[in-house]
Structure formats: C-alpha cells, structure tokens
Amino acid sequence: MPELPEVEVVRRGLHEHVAGRTVAAVEVLHPRAIRRHLPGAADFAVRLTGQTLRAARRRGKYLWVDLSGGDAMLAHLGMSGQMLVQPVGAPDEKHLRVRVRFADDGPELRFVDQRTFGGLALAEIVEVDGTPLPRPVAHIARDPMDPAFDADAAVAALRRRRTEVKRALLDQTLVSGVGNIYADEALWRARLHGLRATDKLGRAKAAELLAHAAQVMHEALGEGGTSFDALYVNVNGQSGYFDRSLAVYGREDEPCRRCGTPVRREPFMNRSSYSCPRCQPRPRG
Ligand SMILES: [Zn+2]
CATH class of the missing domain: 1.10.8.50 (Helicase, Ruva Protein; domain 3)
Incomplete structure (x- = not known):
C-alpha cells in the first residue's frame, strides 16, 4: 500500500506532467475504478472532458487535481493504484482502468490498478478552516510533513x-x-x-x-x-x-x-x- 512519501512523489509527478493541460477525452475501462463517483462512469467522463487540470494537491494520503470548473478530480490509490503518464499509442497496461487524453495530443494519464481498491471521482470543493478541500477529504487532519501542521x-x-x-x-x-x-x-x-x-x-x-x-x-x-x-x-x-x-x-x-x-x-x-x-x-x- 502506498504510504505518504509515495503519494507525495505521485503528486509531484502529476503536477509536473498534467497541470495546465486540457482534457480531450476520458475512457473508463472498468466501472469499479469510478465507483466512488456516485453518478457513474459516463457522468465522470462527460464532466471531466473539456476541463483544464490545475494544481495537484494532497492531504495525508489523499490526492487530487483542481479543475478549471471549480471541482476536483480525487484519486484514491488504494492498495495498488498507479498513475502513469504514457505516450499516446503505448500498449495498454493489463490493469488499465481509466485513460485521460489531452487536447495537446501529448502523453496521456492512465490510472492502472490491479486490485481495484483505488479509483477516481469528481468532488466538490469545500472550505475547512480557510483551506479549500474536496468534500470527502474534509475530515482528514494535516500530516506531519505539511508546512501548516500544528x-x-x-x-x-x-x-x-x-x-x-x-x-x-x-x-x-x-x-x-x-x-x-x-x-x-x-x-x-x-x-x-x-x-x-x-x-x-x-x-x-x-x-x-x-x-x-x-x-x-x-x-x-x-x-x-x-x-x-x-x-x-x-x-x-x-x-x-x-x-x-x-x-x-x-x-x-x-x-x-x-x-x-x-x-x-x-x-x-x-x-x-x-x-x-x-x-x-x-x-x-
Ligand atoms: Zn535496540
């Protein structure tokens, strides 16, 4: 199971490779990976398409990317979840669950998860003590590596x-x-x-x-x-x-x-x- 430093490595990678890019198409290959997005896989794909990905953020082991439309794309890595940035046309991974293509035709974002305990969801942003957080993360405390940790x-x-x-x-x-x-x-x-x-x-x-x-x-x-x-x-x-x-x-x-x-x-x-x-x-x- 990924621990916090690993999640931070993934956050930095996402920030470096996908921030500022606009989503052109979303393909959900396994509905279980989107089960936390209650309106379903089709709704997830439609709402994410056309959005520009902003900063990649983290609270504890929870990871999300701010979206230009105001919501966030929340990622749970679960036991075995991976976020991969792959060139368009690279062979699909055996356990590829979600593919995000970008308008710039550059490398695509892939969510790969063998055991499917992880997944992606869109979430509303709420303010908690002046800090914007996705609603499912609102109860999570700051981690000891957080500069604002009290x-x-x-x-x-x-x-x-x-x-x-x-x-x-x-x-x-x-x-x-x-x-x-x-x-x-x-x-x-x-x-x-x-x-x-x-x-x-x-x-x-x-x-x-x-x-x-x-x-x-x-x-x-x-x-x-x-x-x-x-x-x-x-x-x-x-x-x-x-x-x-x-x-x-x-x-x-x-x-x-x-x-x-x-x-x-x-x-x-x-x-x-x-x-x-x-x-x-x-x-x-
Ligand atoms: Zn000892």
Missing part, C-alpha cells in the same frame, strides 16, 4: 485519546498520512512500544514522536519513497528505494541498528508491528 495541537489531541500510541498514530483524523511502516520507524526512533497508553505519554515524548514521524517521512521522500509492493510505482513507473534504510520495519530477527538485539515482529490489526525488545520495552500490565 504540532502543539496534535500533541494535545494525541494525549487526550485513551488508546495505544500506535493506533493513535494511524488515526487519520488525529494525524494523517502515517502508515504502518512509518509508525514503526517513528516509534523505534522515539524508543516507544506501540502499546504504550497515549494519555500517559509525556508532552515532550509525544512531541518527539511526531517530530520523528515527520523526519522519517521527509527522509523517505528524499529517497523516492518506500516500496514493499512490486505493484507500486510512481507516476513515471519508477519504484522507491527507501526500504534499504529502514531500522525495524520488515527486519524480523535482524539486529537492531542501535543495540544489536534481534528485531521482534508482533501481530497488529491483521498486519505486523516491528520493534526492538530492548529499546522499546512492552508496557507492563
């Missing part, structure tokens, strides 16, 4: 929750964009076990944890994002390489990069959590 408010919100710290990190209404991989990496850097209670976390420790989350994602972005899924590639079809520098995620039984203790893997919400038993002791009780 760290003090996020720390206070985190400490008000009566939950475990890893669950809180993954709660998109509290802090957005932190997925399983970066949550584990941030917890390792902060020397916290994910089962620690948020309401017993000191203010300084909570602030440190969020700063680590932002830092690890900035580092990943610098390296083109993390990729554990061969299906994930960015807008130009290149995979990320950050996985080589992860400290704990995916490193069960390998030595902790700080103390050498073998990394432990524990089940977590149908997935896994990775941590160092020595640097991140499990809370008592």
